[in-house]
Amino acid sequence: MVSASSRPRSATRNPVVDQLSLLLQSKAGIEPVTEELIEAADKLRKLGLITFDRRSYVRCALTEDLDFPRSNRTCTGRVFLSDHLDENDNDYRCPDCSRLMYPERSRKRTFDVLRVKVIDDAVGKYVGDALRQFDAKFKPVDGVPFAWRIENGLAGVHVCIADFCDRQQLMSAQWAQTNPTCYVFVNSRAVARFANIAWISKVSLADMVGRQIDLVASVQSLATNQEPRELPAMATPVYSKGAHRPEVIDAPYEVSVHLFVLEIGNRTASINGIEVVAAQAKAARTVLLQLVRTFIDDMLAGLPRDDYRCLTPGDIADEIQVAEDPNDALDADIVRRTINRLQKNIEKRLRGAGIATESNSVIQVSPNTAKEGYRLNPHKVAIRALSPPSDKN
Numbered sequence: 001m002v003s004a005s006s007r008p009r010s011a012t013r014n015p016v017v018d019q020l021s022l023l024l025q026s027k028a029g030i031e032p033v034t035e036e037l038i039e040a041a042d043k044l045r046k047l048g049l050i051t052f053d054r055r056s057y058v059r060c061a062l063t064e065d066l067d068f069p070r071s072n073r074t075c076t077g078r079v080f081l082s083d084h085l086d087e088n089d090n091d092y093r094c095p096d097c098s099r100l101m102y103p104e105r106s107r108k109r110t111f112d113v114l115r116v117k118v119i120d121d122a123v124g125k126y127v128g129d130a131l132r133q134f135d136a137k138f139k140p141v142d143g144v145p146f147a148w149r150i151e152n153g154l155a156g157v158h159v160c161i162a163d164f165c166d167r168q169q170l171m172s173a174q175w176a177q178t179n180p181t182c183y184v185f186v187n188s189r190a191v192a193r194f195a196n197i198a199w200i201s202k203v204s205l206a207d208m209v210g211r212q213i214d215l216v217a218s219v220q221s222l223a224t225n226q227e228p229r230e231l232p233a234m235a236t237p238v239y240s241k242g243a244h245r246p247e248v249i250d251a252p253y254e255v256s257v258h259l260f261v262l263e264i265g266n267r268t269a270s271i272n273g274i275e276v277v278a279a280q281a282k283a284a285r286t287v288l289l290q291l292v293r294t295f296i297d298d299m300l301a302g303l304p305r306d307d308y309r310c311l312t313p314g315d316i317a318d319e320i321q322v323a324e325d326p327n328d329a330l331d332a333d334i335v336r337r338t339i340n341r342l343q344k345n346i347e348k349r350l351r352g353a354g355i356a357t358e359s360n361s362v363i364q365v366s367p368n369t370a371k372e373g374y375r376l377n378p379h380k381v382a383i384r385a386l387s388p389p390s391d392k393n
Contacts, residue, residue, distance in 0.1 A: 153223030310373030
């Protein structure tokens with residue numbers, strides 16, 4: 001079932017709407033700057049939805065510039081031009097490599113970029129004004145900014161600006177299942193944050209401004225739509241420090257796994273048959289191997305599971321220095337970033353295979369608040385014998 005406000009997939013994209021979508025990404029640097037982009041930006045500014053600033057810059061290293069032979073040829077630094085700066089006073093310096101530059105003297109090619117800021121309150125007023133034709137049936141939700149209720153249909157309809165709404169109750173699939181809700185999204189990239197559930201009603205602000213979608217018609221259609229809204233099986237953490245992005249599990253699926261079997265080959269690592277460390281990820285394998293050594297040592301010592309050791313990034317870096325080739329030495333910061341990437345990659349790869357998991361399922365953050373650190377989760381992880389050197393894995 002397609003949501004009431006979804007555009008047919010065969011519909012041709014409107015180039016004006018595409019420009020509007022680009023511009024409704026707050027704090028984004030947008031380029032190339034074309035006449036069509038400026039025209040769309042002026043339209044949004046006149047509506048009060050955005051402010052924008054057009055700026056010019058030169059690149060530190062560009063092959064067509066006269067100073068390219070004297071530059072750090074791999075430097076990607078940008079230097080923004082200003083009427084208040086004078087190259088004759090050495091005012092232009094690359095922020096990345098600190099090289100002095102002379103944009104006019106070196107006839108450096110200039111580029112333009114548009115910096116945009118979306119005005120949240122103006123967006124709220126624009127959406128609210130679009131709903132006012134419901135007259136007495138329309139009112140803001142008490143205590144919830146950027147949300148409205150329209151007394152229409154059997155249960156009424158809610159409208160919520162997804163980018164700005166901070167009330168998680170309104171943003172849950174369980175809420176939308178029993179309370180018909182039309183979610184307006186501002187940033188075009190925000191659409192990827194919605195759960196992949198067909199009946200969720202989503203409306204793009206760019207489509208509203210570009211007159212591709214009538215919000216009122218979408219609300220009325222949602223109010224009269226009596227088709228059942230079933231919740232699919234979903235893999236989602238109870239709590240997430242980042243964006244909360246529940247994922248629909250496509251059948252066939254494995255809802256839960258009680259044991260994660262970790263096997264490390266000569267160059268790769270797999271969990272339940274799913275490769276989670278690629279051959280080129282040498283640092284990841286080195287860090288993972290040290291966690292495995294500590295896990296096995298604790299297991300052979302007969303420690304209770306809750307007493308398995310957690311190693312700080314510094315501890316792991318020190319152990320690697322002793323156990324591995326000196327060329328493989330890593331400092332604590334690199335170890336910490338490597339573990340964070342490992343946790344995310346393991347979760348992503350296993351979920352992609354239909355295995356419900358969380359970031360702590362395999363590599364666990366220390367449950368002891370007295371000491372930070374990481375360990376392989378002794379309650380959920382099993383280690384197979386390491387593959388022999390002849391293993392092609």
